[in-house]
Amino acid sequence: MIIYLAKRFIQALLVLAVISLIGFTVQDNLAFQQGLNAGSAAAYNVETDAGFLTKYFQFVSGAIQGDLGTSSFFKEPALTVILKKMPATLELIFAAAVLVGIFSVPLGIFTALYPHHTISRLILSVSVLGLSVPVFVTSILLIYLFSVTWNILPSFGRGDVVPIVGYWETNFASWDGLKHIVLPAFALASVMLPLFVRLIRAEMRQVLKSEYVKYARARGLSPWRIYFVHALKNTLLPVVTVGGVQIGTLVAYTILAETVFQWPGMGFMFLEAVNRGDAPLIVAYLMVVGAIFVVLNTIVDVLYSAINPTVNLARMAA
Amino acid sequence: MSNSYLSPYSRFFQSDLTIGLRHHPVAFVSLVIFAILCLLAAFAPLLAPFDPFDTTQIDILNSERPPFWAEGAEPAFLFGTDDQGRDMWSIMLYGLRLSLIIGLGAVLVQTLIGVSIGLISGYVGGRVDSLLMRLADIQLSFSTLMIAIVFLALTQVVGGRAFFAQYAPFLLIVIIGLAEWPQYARTVRATVLAEKQKEYVDAARIMGFGPVRIMVRHILPNSLASIFVISTIQIANAIIAEASLSFLGLGMPIAYPSLGSLIASGFDYLFSGSWWITTLPALLLVVLILVVNLLGDWLRDSIAPQHVPEAG
Numbered sequence: 236m237i238i239y240l241a242k243r244f245i246q247a248l249l250v251l252a253v254i255s256l257i258g259f260t261v262q263d264n265l266a267f268q269q270g271l272n273a274g275s276a277a278a279y280n281v282e283t284d285a286g287f288l289t290k291y292f293q294f295v296s297g298a299i300q301g302d303l304g305t306s307s308f309f310k311e312p313a314l315t316v317i318l319k320k321m322p323a324t325l326e327l328i329f330a331a332a333v334l335v336g337i338f339s340v341p342l343g344i345f346t347a348l349y350p351h352h353t354i355s356r357l358i359l360s361v362s363v364l365g366l367s368v369p370v371f372v373t374s375i376l377l378i379y380l381f382s383v384t385w386n387i388l389p390s391f392g393r394g395d396v397v398p399i400v401g402y403w404e405t406n407f408a409s410w411d412g413l414k415h416i417v418l419p420a421f422a423l424a425s426v427m428l429p430l431f432v433r434l435i436r437a438e439m440r441q442v443l444k445s446e447y448v449k450y451a452r453a454r455g456l457s458p459w460r461i462y463f464v465h466a467l468k469n470t471l472l473p474v475v476t477v478g479g480v481q482i483g484t485l486v487a488y489t490i491l492a493e494t495v496f497q498w499p500g501m502g503f504m505f506l507e508a509v510n511r512g513d514a515p516l517i518v519a520y521l522m523v524v525g526a527i528f529v530v531l532n533t534i535v536d537v538l539y540s541a542i543n544p545t546v547n548l549a550r551m552a553a
Numbered sequence: 554m555s556n557s558y559l560s561p562y563s564r565f566f567q568s569d570l571t572i573g574l575r576h577h578p579v580a581f582v583s584l585v586i587f588a589i590l591c592l593l594a595a596f597a598p599l600l601a602p603f604d605p606f607d608t609t610q611i612d613i614l615n616s617e618r619p620p621f622w623a624e625g626a627e628p629a630f631l632f633g634t635d636d637q638g639r640d641m642w643s644i645m646l647y648g649l650r651l652s653l654i655i656g657l658g659a660v661l662v663q664t665l666i667g668v669s670i671g672l673i674s675g676y677v678g679g680r681v682d683s684l685l686m687r688l689a690d691i692q693l694s695f696s697t698l699m700i701a702i703v704f705l706a707l708t709q710v711v712g713g714r715a716f717f718a719q720y721a722p723f724l725l726i727v728i729i730g731l732a733e734w735p736q737y738a739r740t741v742r743a744t745v746l747a748e749k750q751k752e753y754v755d756a757a758r759i760m761g762f763g764p765v766r767i768m769v770r771h772i773l774p775n776s777l778a779s780i781f782v783i784s785t786i787q788i789a790n791a792i793i794a795e796a797s798l799s800f801l802g803l804g805m806p807i808a809y810p811s812l813g814s815l816i817a818s819g820f821d822y823l824f825s826g827s828w829w830i831t832t833l834p835a836l837l838l839v840v841l842i843l844v845v846n847l848l849g850d851w852l853r854d855s856i857a858p859q860h861v862p863e864a865g
Binding site for chain 1: 687691693694695696698699702703706707709710711789793796797800801802803813816817820823824828831832835838839842843846847850
């Protein structure tokens with residue numbers, strides 16, 4: 236276990252090093268270009284006299300201390316800008332994850348239990364449709380129906396947010412905030428839901444054929460107990476793994492959903508930074524999101540091996 | 554099967570695949586629609602009444618005309634015009650063409666890279682294998698869309714917009730193609746590991762065939778069914794990725810009609826009542842992806858072995 240953890244840790248560090256190298260190269264390149272544009276190449280040369288490696292280590296040590304440069308648009312440290320925007324994105328992901336959790340488990344179990352029922356076929360057809368509609372199309376459709384046509388839900392922004400701690404302002408504490416988060420959260424959930432319904436269905440059908448479910452039936456346990464306690468537990472293992480991998484996709488989807496709903500989160504900020512050519516902010520976003528990815532993936536891998544002791548850790552790490 | 558001679562034609566119509574298709578109306582209809590869309594895309598320059606790249610044919614006074622069934626429609630523009638006065642039908646045809654080219658191109662790149670790496674990884678084994686599979690794990694842990702967004706954004710910022718506009722289709726194909734190779738590599742590697750032990754591979758080796766020939770001619774055909782199934786789903790994913798990137802302004806430049814950028818430009822006019830600029834391309838996009846996904850589902854159910862992963 237310790238060997239596995241160590242190897243996994245080294246791998247995470249290597250990936251982070253590669254990400255930081257990319258970030259540094261971009262920043263270095265852009266600083267040089269902007270220096271040329273401003274006609275102050277001489278001034279630039281003074282501070283960049285140092286070699287590539289020296290500059291890279293300066294960049295990395297700055298990044299570790301939380302100094303990722305200053306955003307040229309906000310005139311604030313890039314990390315501060317990102318931290319201010321992060322709660323909005325996290326709340327959106329949280330709301331979408333709750334929706335996926337609430338709907339995918341019952342729908343997945345139902346379609347596994349009654350594969351030939353009309354409702355199951357309907358659910359599966361809708362899930363293919365859901366996989367085929369890109370998240371920005373779903374978002375636009377939701378806005379068109381609920382905001383333009385029926386005018387019952389707001390189409391952009393976060394509405395009234397209630398401050399909690401530091402930069403964290405929440406959407407869940409006011410009626411207006413809740414109304415604003417409904418559409419973006421549903422749009423995000425709609426892409427993840429089909430995947431999870433299909434996954435839970437496939438896993439559940441496997442588990443229901445197993446000996447221990449037959450034995451539980453023979454013991455006369457109530458079907459609900461068998462499905463939700465015995466079978467579901469073993470279904471969730473692959474769901475956790477896929478869920479971990481899908482978090483990355485979810486971050487990418489938040490960029491799309493936030494752009495459509497003008498949700499003031501990290502994704503929307505990133506796209507604006509790209510359009511403004513705000514290099515330090517782009518690099519900072521890349522570093523922060525890269526770090527989040529690496530940390531989450533490492534945690535999921537370690538958790539997976541902890542839940543599933545049959546996984547041969549040392550061999551996997553080789 | 555009887556031993557009597559069958560012409561290639563009747564052999565095709567009596568194959569399991571064709572018979573399965575005839576008994577599966579959804580797949581059949583999907584195939585027909587997909588074929589029609591491919592033809593429309595292939596002959597877009599002939600079918601489109603207007604040339605979207607010819608600025609003399611665009612008149613701003615014709616902008617925001619509704620499609621033919623709505624009031625105030627101009628008969629020349631079947632599905633109306635967009636905010637710049639371009640004919641919707643023409644730009645949708647060109648957009649469809651672009652989506653299909655990028656989808657197929659990206660999947661071609663993925664297949665080439667993924668299959669080669671999978672073959673090498675499985676056949677050579679040892680350290681090479683574990684290194685390549687580790688790389689595949691890392692690559693998979695980052696989402697394709699995220700990688701594409703970041704790299705396209707960086708190229709746009711570092712290289713400048715003019716450079717970006719020039720190479721956009723090429724960049725899209727390469728980036729979407731590079732980001733998804735592990736899907737193929739894992740499947741092919743699994744097949745190689747299973748087949749490598751078998752006697753016919755030993756026989757081929759004793760006959761003095763080189764490793765490349767054994768890998769490509771003897772082992773690879775065993776995973777063609779899986780590759781085919783994965784490719785269908787990957788085409789759908791690549792089309793979604795291209796549309797999403799163009800929607801964000803990180804894909805095709807505005808002058809090139811792409812379904813994603815059309816939806817984005819129409820979104821601004823959704824609130825002012827010009828719903829068709831965004832709705833019609835969105836509908837075309839969804840139909841295209843849906844049809845490919847349905848074909849993929851059907852292929853997986855009918856020809857694929859067990860180990861092809863669900864969606865993803």
